[in-house]
Amino acid sequence: MHFKNLTIVDNPFIKRDLTILRNKNTQPNEFRLALKRISFSLAIAVSQNLEFAEIKVETPLEITTGYKLKNEVILVPVLRAGLSLVEPFLEMIPDANVGHIGLQRDEKTLKPVDYYYKTPKFSDKSLTILLDPMLATGGSASAAFNFLKERGAKKCMLVNLIAAPEGVLKLQNEHPDIPIYTASLDRQLNKNGYILPGLGDAGDRTFGTI
Ligand code: PRP
Ligand code: URA
Numbered sequence: 274m275h276f277k278n279l280t281i282v283d284n285p286f287i288k289r290d291l292t293i294l295r296n297k298n299t300q301p302n303e304f305r306l307a308l309k310r311i312s313f314s315l316a317i318a319v320s321q322n323l324e325f326a327e328i329k330v331e332t333p334l335e336i337t338t339g340y341k342l343k344n345e346v347i348l349v350p351v352l353r354a355g356l357s358l359v360e361p362f363l364e365m366i367p368d369a370n371v372g373h374i375g376l377q378r379d380e381k382t383l384k385p386v387d388y389y390y391k392t393p394k395f396s397d398k399s400l401t402i403l404l405d406p407m408l409a410t411g412g413s414a415s416a417a418f419n420f421l422k423e424r425g426a427k428k429c430m431l432v433n434l435i436a437a438p439e440g441v442l443k444l445q446n447e448h449p450d451i452p453i454y455t456a457s458l459d460r461q462l463n464k465n466g467y468i469l470p471g472l473g474d475a476g477d478r479t480f481g482t483i
Contacts, residue, residue: 276441279453282318287311287456294434294472301481305357308406308434308479311456312361315432319402319454320365322430342368344398347426351376351405351417352389354475358404358432374403374420376413383466385413387420395425406434406475408455409468411443418448434475435459437468 293299293307323342330339346369350356363369375389395401403417414431421429429451431444436455439462444451459468467473477483 274438274458276438276445276453276458278445278449278451279436279441279455279458280318281458282315282454282456284314287314291434291457294478295470297473299478301479304478308357309361311434312358312432313365315358315434315454315456316362316365319430319432322452323400342366344400345370345396347372347393347395347399347401349374349392349401349403349417349421351403351413354406354479355404357479358406362402362404362432369402372401374417376416378410378413378466380465383410383412385416387416390420392421392424392426395421395427397427399426399428401426401429403429403431405431407468407471408433408436408440408444408453409462410437410466411440411447414440414444415447418444418451430454435468435471437462437471 290307290311325340326343328339328341329336346366348362348369349372350359352375370393372392376385376387379386401421408414431451431453433455435457437459459471461469463469
């Protein structure tokens with residue numbers, strides 16, 4: 274299956290850590306650490322898409338060329354599960370600002386219900402990175418981008434750990450301008466909207482609320 278705008282980030286560490294995340298016996302502390310390690314790989318992959326400006330830097334010996342990020346980055350985790358990606362992304366992009374979007378899927382309709390929004394002011398040049406480990410039906414991510422765009426976000430992308438083809442398709446139809454970075458494109462959704470093979474409920478597994 275090939276999707277436009279979808280980058281699957283892959284390396285042996287990601288493969289190992291996805292195995293830890295998928296394992297139903299993995300406990301929340303180990304789950305959070307594996308998720309954090311994958312997030313570093315995703316942040317490095319995303320950096321290929323960021324613009325850097327050349328600057329002068331003075332070493333103890335001479336002046337040479339250095340680099341710094343050109344534009345503001347705004348990280349927006351989708352509560353709750355997206356919170357785990359914030360710390361590793363902030364470690365790689367320490368100057369980033371952080372907004373929050375609270376969305377929860379209604380278990381019956383599978384439609385996202387919003388309960389919290391707070392984001393920094395967007396400028397024309399800022400890059401907004403939506404962080405959410407799961408892209409299932411795509412309802413939550415699509416609603417989040419509607420909200421962000423209504424409030425002025427221009428350049429956006431989604432960083433995700435596991436995507437279902439159904440969610441990628443929905444997002445590409447409703448937000449064709451959004452690049453998606455994921456660590457795995459899984460097979461399909463089950464009838465309850467869970468990703469197969471997936472890892473279960475990311476929020477519950479991260480915070481031990483099963
Ligand atoms: C999960 C996940 C996404 C959403 C994806 O959140 O973190 O936000 O489901 O599903 P969708 O693509 O079908 O919309 P959930 O609703 O479980 O909330 P939680 O993080 O608070 O547990
Ligand atoms: N949300 C999750 O946390 N997991 C899924 O498989 C689907 C939606």
